[in-house]
Amino acid sequence: MTTKQLESPxxxxxxxxxxxxxxxxxxEATKAYRAQAMETFRALGFPSIKNEEWRxxxxxxxxxxxxxxxxxxxxxxxxxxxxxxxxxxxxxKEDILPKLKGEEKGAYRLVTINGVFSKELSxxxxxxxxxxxxxxxxxDHPGYQEYxxxxxxxxxxxxxxxxxxxxTDGLFIELKANTVLDMPIHIIKVKLASGNAxxxxxxxxxxxxxxxxxxxxxxxxxADNEAAIxxxxxxxxxxxxxxxxxxxxxxxxxxNIRKIQRNEAVQQKHxxxxxxxFTFPGSSFTRNNLTIHLNDEAIESHLYGLYLTAGExxxxxxxxxxxxxxxxxxxxxxxGIIMDKSKAVxxxxxxxxxxxxxxxxxQQSNNVLFGEQAMVxxxxxxxIFADDVKCSHGTTIGQLNKEAIFYLKSRGIGEEQAKQxxxxxxxxxxxxxxKIPALRSYVEEMITEEMKGH
Amino acid sequence: MLSIxxxxxxxxxxxxxxxxxxxxxxxxxxAIMGPNGAGKSSLASVLAGRENYEVTEGSVTLDGKDILxxxxxxxxxxxxxxxxxxxxEIPGVSNINFLKTAxxxxxxxxxxxxxxxxEFLQKSKEKQALVEFDAKLVNRSLNEGFSGGEKKRNEIFxxxxxxxxxxxxxxxxxxxxxxxxxxxxxxxNKLRSENNAFIxxxxxxxxxxxxxxxxxxxxxxxxxxxxxxxxxALELEEKGYDWLK
Ligand SMILES: Nc1ncnc2c1ncn2[C@@H]1O[C@H](COP(=O)(O)OP(=O)(O)OP(=O)(O)O)[C@@H](O)[C@H]1O
Ligand SMILES: [Mg+2]
Numbered sequence: 001m002t003t004k005q006l007e008s009p010x011x012x013x014x015x016x017x018x019x020x021x022x023x024x025x026x027x028e029a030t031k032a033y034r035a036q037a038m039e040t041f042r043a044l045g046f047p048s049i050k051n052e053e054w055r056x057x058x059x060x061x062x063x064x065x066x067x068x069x070x071x072x073x074x075x076x077x078x079x080x081x082x083x084x085x086x087x088x089x090x091x092x093k094e095d096i097l098p099k100l101k102g103e104e105k106g107a108y109r110l111v112t113i114n115g116v117f118s119k120e121l122s123x124x125x126x127x128x129x130x131x132x133x134x135x136x137x138x139x140d141h142p143g144y145q146e147y148x149x150x151x152x153x154x155x156x157x158x159x160x161x162x163x164x165x166x167x168t169d170g171l172f173i174e175l176k177a178n179t180v181l182d183m184p185i186h187i188i189k190v191k192l193a194s195g196n197a198x199x200x201x202x203x204x205x206x207x208x209x210x211x212x213x214x215x216x217x218x219x220x221x222x223a224d225n226e227a228a229i230x231x232x233x234x235x236x237x238x239x240x241x242x243x244x245x246x247x248x249x250x251x252x253x254x255x256n257i258r259k260i261q262r263n264e265a266v267q268q269k270h271x272x273x274x275x276x277x278f279t280f281p282g283s284s285f286t287r288n289n290l291t292i293h294l295n296d297e298a299i300e301s302h303l304y305g306l307y308l309t310a311g312e313x314x315x316x317x318x319x320x321x322x323x324x325x326x327x328x329x330x331x332x333x334x335x336g337i338i339m340d341k342s343k344a345v346x347x348x349x350x351x352x353x354x355x356x357x358x359x360x361x362x363q364q365s366n367n368v369l370f371g372e373q374a375m376v377x378x379x380x381x382x383x384i385f386a387d388d389v390k391c392s393h394g395t396t397i398g399q400l401n402k403e404a405i406f407y408l409k410s411r412g413i414g415e416e417q418a419k420q421x422x423x424x425x426x427x428x429x430x431x432x433x434x435k436i437p438a439l440r441s442y443v444e445e446m447i448t449e450e451m452k453g454h
Numbered sequence: 455m456l457s458i459x460x461x462x463x464x465x466x467x468x469x470x471x472x473x474x475x476x477x478x479x480x481x482x483x484x485a486i487m488g489p490n491g492a493g494k495s496s497l498a499s500v501l502a503g504r505e506n507y508e509v510t511e512g513s514v515t516l517d518g519k520d521i522l523x524x525x526x527x528x529x530x531x532x533x534x535x536x537x538x539x540x541x542x543e544i545p546g547v548s549n550i551n552f553l554k555t556a557x558x559x560x561x562x563x564x565x566x567x568x569x570x571x572x573e574f575l576q577k578s579k580e581k582q583a584l585v586e587f588d589a590k591l592v593n594r595s596l597n598e599g600f601s602g603g604e605k606k607r608n609e610i611f612x613x614x615x616x617x618x619x620x621x622x623x624x625x626x627x628x629x630x631x632x633x634x635x636x637x638x639x640x641x642x643n644k645l646r647s648e649n650n651a652f653i654x655x656x657x658x659x660x661x662x663x664x665x666x667x668x669x670x671x672x673x674x675x676x677x678x679x680x681x682x683x684x685x686x687a688l689e690l691e692e693k694g695y696d697w698l699k
Contacts, residue, residue, distance in 0.1 A: 402505075404544045410502050411556040411612065412530035412563070421555070425546025425595075 005045030008063040014162065015042075017069040021166050027139045033149045037164035044158040053156070056345045056377050057287050057316040062258050065228050067198035069166070077113050082120070084222070085113045085190045089121060092188065092220045106438060107186040107216065114192055115169030115201055129179025129211070131172070135202050138172035143206045151236035152264045153291065160262045160289075163234040167202035170233075174204075175211040177240075184214035184248075184436055191221040191257065196228045203235040207243035207271075216248040216439060223254045230258045237265035239273050241296075246435055248276045252446070253283035255311075262289040267299045274302040276434060277317065278443060281310035281339075281450050291320040294328040294356075305334035306430045306443070308423075308450055309342035309374075316345035323356040323389075332363040335430050337423050337447075338374040339454050346378040348393070354385045363393040368400055368426055370419075370454060400426075420451045455480045455651050456620055461512035463500045470496045472676035473512070478620070481648040485662055485687065486655045488673035489695045494655045495539050497673065498624045502536040503529050516620060530556075531563035533619030537609035537626050539655075544596040549608070550578065552596055553615055560616060581614040585641040602629035610638050614645060621645075622653045627661040639664030659687035672698055 018038050025031045046063045047054040077085075089111065110132065111121035117134050124132055131141065138144040154161045175181065191199065207213060221229060239245055245265075253259065265273050277288050292301045307315045321330045336344045346365045367376045380393040400422045408418035424431075424447055431447075434440040456478040463471040470493045478484055488494055500507045501514065503526035514522050521529050544552075558568040569577070582589060587607050597605050606626050613621055623642075627635055642652065642665050654665060662670070662684055670686040671678045672695065679698050680686065 401542075401544075403542050406504060406526060407538070407542050407544065408547075408552065408556075409526040410530055410536055411552070411616065412527050412559040413552075413556050414527050414559065415525070417555065417559075418527075421547050421552065422544070425544060428546035 004048055004051045006048045006060055006063055008046060008060075009066055010063045011046060013066060014069070014166070018166055021168060029145075030139060030148070034165045037154055037161045038166075040154045041158055041161035041165055044156065044161060047158055053318065053347075056343065057285075057314060062230055062285060065196055065230070067196045067228070067230055068193075069198050077116050077118055081113055081192055082118070084192055085111070085118065085121065088190055088220050088222065089188060092218070107184045110171070110185055110187045111190065112169070112171070112187070113190045115189075115199055117171070125181060125183075125185070127179065127181070129176045130181065131174040131176075133172050135167070135170035135172050135204060138204070141172065141174070143174045144172060144204065147206060147236060147238045148204055149236075151238060151266050152234055152262065157262065157289070159232050159260045160234050163200045163202055163232050163262070167200045167234070169199075170202035170204070172204050173215075174206040175208060175213050177208040177210055179208075179211045181213040184216050186216045186218070189217070189219040191219060191229050191231070193221075193225065193227045193229055198230045198232065201231070201233045203233070205235065205237045205245065205247075207239050207245045209240045210242045211240075212244040214246040214248070214436065216250065216436070218250045219253060219257075221254045221257055225254065225256050228256055228258065231260070233259070233261045235261075235263045237263060237273065239265065239267045239271035241268045242270040243268070244272045246274045246276075248278070248434070248436075248439065249288075250278050250280075250439075250443070251283065251286060252280040255282065255284050257283040258285040259283055260287045262291070264291040264293075265301075266293045266295055267301065269296040270298050272300040272302070274304070274433075276304045278305070279307040279309070279315045280446055281308065281313060283313065284311075285314050287316045287318070289318045289320075291322070292330070293322045293324065294330065295324055297325045298327045299325075299329070301328075301330040302433070303330070303332040303334075304430050304433050305332075305346070306427055307334075307336045307344055308339070308427075308447060309336070309344055310339045310450065310454070311342060312340070313342040314345075315342070316347075318345075318347045318349075320349045321351070321361065323350070323352045323359045323361060325355055326357045326359070328356060329360040330362065332365075333430055333433070334365045335427055336365075336367040336376060337370055337426065338367060338376050339370040341371065341373040343375045343377075345376070346395075347381065348379070349381045350383070350391060350393070352384040352386050352389050352391065356386045357388045359386060359389040359391070361389065361391045365395045366426070367397045368423070369397065370400070370423075416452070416454070419454070420448055423447060423451055455517055457513075457515045459513050461497075461500070461514060462510045463496065463507050464510055465496070465507050469510075470507075470676055471500065474673070474677055476671070476678060478651045478653065480619075480651055481646075482669070483646065483652045483654065483665060483667045485667040485670045485684075486653060486673050487657065487670065487687065487690055492673045493676045494673050495624055498536050498539075498622045498653075498655060501529075501534060501622060502526055527559070530616075530618075531560050535613055535616055535618035535621045537606075537613060537621065537623040539624040539628075541597050541605040541609055543598045543600070545598045547596045549594055549596050550592050553578070553612060556612075557615060578615065581611060584614055584644060585610045586637045587611040603631060603634050606630055607634060607638060610641055614641060617645075618650065620651050620653070622655070624655045625657065626654075627656055627658060635661065636664065659691045662687045674698060
């Protein structure tokens with residue numbers, strides 16, 4: 001191993017677990033894919049902070065822990081787990097999305113408990129145009145054969161490789177051509193664990209020609225749980241011609257959750273992929289990798305990020321936008337409010353390939369430091385090989401405007417509330433991009449809630 | 455109501471107020487005039503509690519309460535209002551939400567219940583009419599993209615809504631067109647009562663034709679150097695400030 005890799009007991013135990021997972025997999029193509037991914041993972045190892053891509057995200061504490069690996073593909077939900085999940089979801093519904101309760105109005109609901117799909121707790125669309133199953137059940141589906149493993153980049157991605165080698169659960173959602181879902185699908189992922197646990201969900205979303213859907217992902221765990229939960233997730237996303245996919249990832253986990261997520265999307269002509277990655281206080285370690293391939297002409301991609309961080313949390317967003325063909329438009333707007341001793345990272349890469357003339361690529365990262373010891377590292381990286389393009393990027397790191405706060409206070413508004421108003425105003429242009437009103441008010445309420453006491 | 459005694463204040467090691475005395479009683483209107491850089495806005499800032507001003511000597515009381523000890527928001531709740539010379543733009547904070555928050559904070563402080571949405575709307579309509587403030591502006595972000603005059607009018611609209619004991623208007627007349635000046639003045643005159651007081655900081659005696667002051671003071675080099683009736687403003691218009699030095 002080079003110094004860019006970390007030695008860890010987890011690495012050893014994963015090798016052994018891999019054999020079991022691989023033996024259990026009856027699907028030849030997937031099995032071969034797993035083996036190849038494991039090779040890649042072995043060669044890469046866990047990245048150390050000497051690896052440029054992981055400079056500010058030290059995974060050592062994560063991989064020093066040993067986790068129980070959920071290798072049982074056919075895991076069932078126990079009675080206890082179901083009861084506990086029900087209670088958590090009930091609380092979650094009170095807490096989150098008061099109007100999106102999924103009670104036959106507002107949103108569909110798709111619940112997984114430790115990765116296992118719970119039909120009982122879900123409320124799914126009754127629409128022939130949509131296929132929803134676990135990833136394991138989807139192996140014979142043409143969509144799976146066409147896209148599975150073909151979207152995510154394993155090269156130089158140790159965690160994505162590990163997920164590809166060892167995933168045991170996840171969802172497969174395909175929207176057939178011309179299907180427009182009438183309500184968003186709210187995916188609630190419940191994580192319960194009595195001991196340290198590693199989850200590696202693997203999802204595949206396919207939105208066929210002229211189809212449109214909204215997906216909201218949230219996850220919950222037992223707040224009193226001391227056990228460390230590491231989630232190493234990968235979602236592959238395919239948008240065919242003129243498909244529209246609005247993808248909301250609302251991240252608000254308990255402290256014991258550490259999360260590494262890779263979302264990678266491929267887009268065809270005239271499609272629109274909009275990703276909203278909003279991270280709130282909770283989870284101690286969050287790394288989001290969002291990579292988008294604009295593989296055809298006249299594509300739109302929107303990447304909206306909001307991170308409100310507190311405590312000693314780390315939130316690291318890495319984006320990659322690959323403009324490969326002419327007339328593409330990408331728009332990245334990431335806003336961060338960094339409180340207490342937390343740390344945020346934004347690294348945004350834009351590649352404009354030689355063929356991608358008339359590309360419009362925009363990137364903005366604005367950060368407000370809200371604590372003496374809060375830290376942010378923001379870095380745009382542009383590589384442009386076409387000559388007729390419009391690219392712009394900007395990074396700001398600052399404090400809340402003191403004059404504005406004085407103005408609000410001079411009208412009788414208290415310090416804390418003045419700051420809240422300012423933070424909401426700062427986040428406004430990202431929040432207003434949320435197309436679902438109930439979700440937008442939830443996000444705004446959460447900002448107010450999480451700002452309390454700061 | 456307001457009693458300022460021997461006030462000394464500095465900003466970044468520079469002494470700006472150098473022993474200022476001023477007594478304002480309920481029901482009175484005081485005008486403060488004086489050359490650029492004399493310390494007029496500084497006095498307003500010190501009264502409102504701007505952080506970068508350090509009071510080194512003297513006292514300021516409002517109805518007997520020491521306001522120098524109070525945070526800016528507490529002063530506002532006690533009834534101090536400053537109409538800023540340069541109101542700031544705050545994009546993303548809605549004008550009306552901001553005002554509602556402010557008003558309810560002040561009401562809570564006075565032991566009143568928060569206003570219902572309906573009551574608030576009613577009051578807002580009434581005061582908009584009083585100062586002829588455009589309803590469209592009320593719903594926009596706070597001062598964002600407002601013209602100079604619109605910002606000033608917004609200050610007066612806020613004043614009308616918050617009904618302070620002591621209002622300090624820092625050059626509210628600058629940047630107002632003739633009609634706006636008349637409207638704003640009429641508004642202020644209607645708001646005048648036996649229970650409140652106004653301090654008007656201005657360079658132009660024209661404002662004082664509309665809002666007739668009880669006293670005119672000249673502030674020069676950090677002190678009040680002359681006090682007179684409203685005829686002093688006319689004299690200043692004619693002679694300038696040099697003769698007072
Ligand atoms: N932050 C600061 N740092 C240094 N000097 C300052 C600061 N703020 C104000 N001053 C100085 O204090 C003095 C008084 O300023 P102030 O704004 O109070 O004047 P003013 O009487 O309101 O003038 P004008 O009529 O031009 O509005 C000026 O010389 C100004 O440059
Ligand atoms: Mg001034």
